[in-house]
Amino acid sequence: MTATIIDGKAFAATIRARVAEEVARVKAAGVTPGLAVVLVGEDPASAVYVRNKGRQTLEAGMHSEEHRLDATASEAEVLDIVARLNADPAIHGILVQLPLPDHIDAGLVIDAIDPDKDVDGFHISNVGRLATGQKALVPCTPLGCLMMLRDHLGDLSGREAVVIGRSNIVGKPMAQLLLRDSATVTIAHSRTADLPAVVRRADIVVAAVGRPKMVTGDWIKPGATVIDVGINRVPNGEKNRLVGDCDFESCAAVAGAITPVPGGVGPMTIACLLANTVTACCRAHG
Ligand code: GUN
Numbered sequence: 001m002t003a004t005i006i007d008g009k010a011f012a013a014t015i016r017a018r019v020a021e022e023v024a025r026v027k028a029a030g031v032t033p034g035l036a037v038v039l040v041g042e043d044p045a046s047a048v049y050v051r052n053k054g055r056q057t058l059e060a061g062m063h064s065e066e067h068r069l070d071a072t073a074s075e076a077e078v079l080d081i082v083a084r085l086n087a088d089p090a091i092h093g094i095l096v097q098l099p100l101p102d103h104i105d106a107g108l109v110i111d112a113i114d115p116d117k118d119v120d121g122f123h124i125s126n127v128g129r130l131a132t133g134q135k136a137l138v139p140c141t142p143l144g145c146l147m148m149l150r151d152h153l154g155d156l157s158g159r160e161a162v163v164i165g166r167s168n169i170v171g172k173p174m175a176q177l178l179l180r181d182s183a184t185v186t187i188a189h190s191r192t193a194d195l196p197a198v199v200r201r202a203d204i205v206v207a208a209v210g211r212p213k214m215v216t217g218d219w220i221k222p223g224a225t226v227i228d229v230g231i232n233r234v235p236n237g238e239k240n241r242l243v244g245d246c247d248f249e250s251c252a253a254v255a256g257a258i259t260p261v262p263g264g265v266g267p268m269t270i271a272c273l274l275a276n277t278v279t280a281c282c283r284a285h286g
Helices: 008-028 044-059 075-087 106-112 124-131 140-153 171-180 195-199 248-252 265-284
Strands: 034-040 063-069 093-096 160-164 184-188 204-207 225-228 232-236 239-243
Touching: 008 044, 008 140, 008 265, 034 044, 034 075, 034 265, 044 063, 044 265, 063 075, 075 093, 075 106, 093 106, 093 265, 124 171, 140 171, 140 204, 140 225, 140 265, 160 171, 160 195, 171 184, 171 204, 184 195
Parallel strands: 034 063, 034 093, 160 184, 160 204, 204 225
Antiparallel strands: 232 239
């Protein structure tokens, strides 16, 4: 069997087009959705993400702001920016790029964001809302994964899903979203006994561990749908190359469908961020 490649790049483009239409509609009603991104320090990967977010926000017709702080900025300075953005009526979405420098308490900063502007869905209030089935802003990467799964499989009800990884950003919210769609969900992680055997049960595999090519084809049930969240930089001659958490060739030989890296989950994350910003804007303006 050779897997269908799930084209996240193309899917993300259709979502961005839909977001742009929605932005045009709310602008016609007199409101421009606005997204503010806060970046502390000089982490090169973060700087690239932030630049891409800003560009795509503008391309969708929204207002975009970047707030850059030196790596030595104090926690109080970051909290002060968050407080100002919370109070700013032109801003509907606030994203503080992670990781933050070690001397800043990321949990404290995230929970200082107005939950209605928390387009990352990381605020404890949004985490609780998602877990209890209330209206929430949902983390962008798992939301993008869910959209691809629904698009490819339709109804997820009763399907066996295994999420590999238990992070607050991907693994846990992914499990919540799959549960909300009535899948049977297992969260596997580094301490799971016989991980390959657990993954082999799955109709849906979401790999979010950050270990290059960890999941190999012999772990995959024939015909399963594999969503690879990993973005790992590995040396490739002079440069680095991006690889996922799944060994693409061997998994694609067994799976029914698989997302590539790059061009799978990655583009969906920013598209969902834009969608969350418009959602937050529409909720704010009733
Ligand atoms: N760093 C890596 N991924 C993310 C994300 O989804 N949101 C934020 N705020 N920071 C990140």
